[in-house]
Amino acid sequence: MEKLRALCAPGKMPDTDTRKKNFVELYSEVIRLISFLDMFDEFAEDTTLSKRDFQDYQAVYLELYEEKRGDNRDEPVDITDDLVFEIELVSRLSVNVDYILELIAELRDDDGNLTEENRERIQREIDSSEKLRLKKDLIDKFIEQQDGDTEPGEFYSLVERECRRAVNNLIESERLKRPEALQVFAKGLVDMMVPLSGLTVSAMLPPMRRFGAKKDDDIGKKDRVVDAMNRLIATYGDSMNPSSLLEDL
Structure with a gap:
């Protein structure tokens, strides 16, 4: 984790192609390790990487994955040809849309509104999930149209x-x-x-x-x-x- 933090702070994009490449390789190692340790109960309460930092780093990882695929540019831009992104593991470690809907229902007030802090919390969950990033506009629209009686369904x-x-x-x-x-x-x-x-x-x-x-x-x-x-x-x-x-x- 020290190497990862030395490359960039949580949620911050590495500033050179070399640092981006190093970040992808290091974070891939991190999620492979997390996925392995999840099988053991004694590591369930490990706080080496907080949930917030995990989400912020994963959001950067997914942004680099999208950049490599060329989703955000007219022409694809590869950081390097041989980078391997552990997207299947990312999906396994990410929350799903039902979790987000329940979280919104839990955090909203009686009028259906969310505080800025709670909006940021939900945004971090979305940004750290490949599938939820695709639904960001839908989730934002759902939040905006809520009132006190809105059901997750x-x-x-x-x-x-x-x-x-x-x-x-x-x-x-x-x-x-x-x-x-x-x-x-x-x-x-x-x-x-x-x-x-x-x-x-x-x-x-x-x-x-x-x-x-x-x-x-x-x-x-x-x-x-x-x-x-x-x-x-x-x-x-x-x-x-x-x-x-x-x-x-």
């Missing part, structure tokens, strides 16, 4: 509304065949991905133009649509009932 109604809106926008913007597109997306929610190959995926696309300046755009449409659907599945997939989408058919 209402979050899933919000997810369904936002997912339907996003899918409908995709169908309209890409001129997809609506019934086929909804069936492909619903199946993708079950499988947690839409494959690029398959007749059902091709069936939802509009007829390809044989001539004209937009022919090249048509050729790339399938890749673009499948990528967009998989991004929506990553955000909504584990909180959305696939069969509810088919009610629109």
Whole structure:
């Protein structure tokens, strides 16, 4: 832990590519060790790394992972080609959305409001989880619309509304065949991905133009649509009932 703290304070991004690389390697070792020690009861109360510092370091780790994948840039930027991120272990050590919903219900006042301190606590939980980072906007919207009677389960109604809106926008913007597109997306929610190959995926696309300046755009449409659907599945997939989408058919 001393080496990790020497590289950067909790929640602070290392300031050079070399330090970023060293941070990823060190933090990967830390979470592998934590995952191993979790099997032994005698280490349950270990305070070498506080929960807050753990969350802050993990948030930096995930930000570097997203940077390496190129999620936040037009072009991917690798810190180094041989870095290995322990994302499966990160997911195993992170809280899920139900925990966050219960935490929000526990911390809010009678009017549904959260103090700044409690908002920061929830934000640290979100930032330290790969899956919750994808749901940040949804959780923020849920917090903003709360009142004293809001139940945690209402979050899933919000997810369904936002997912339907996003899918409908995709169908309209890409001129997809609506019934086929909804069936492909619903199946993708079950499988947690839409494959690029398959007749059902091709069936939802509009007829390809044989001539004209937009022919090249048509050729790339399938890749673009499948990528967009998989991004929506990553955000909504584990909180959305696939069969509810088919009610629109």
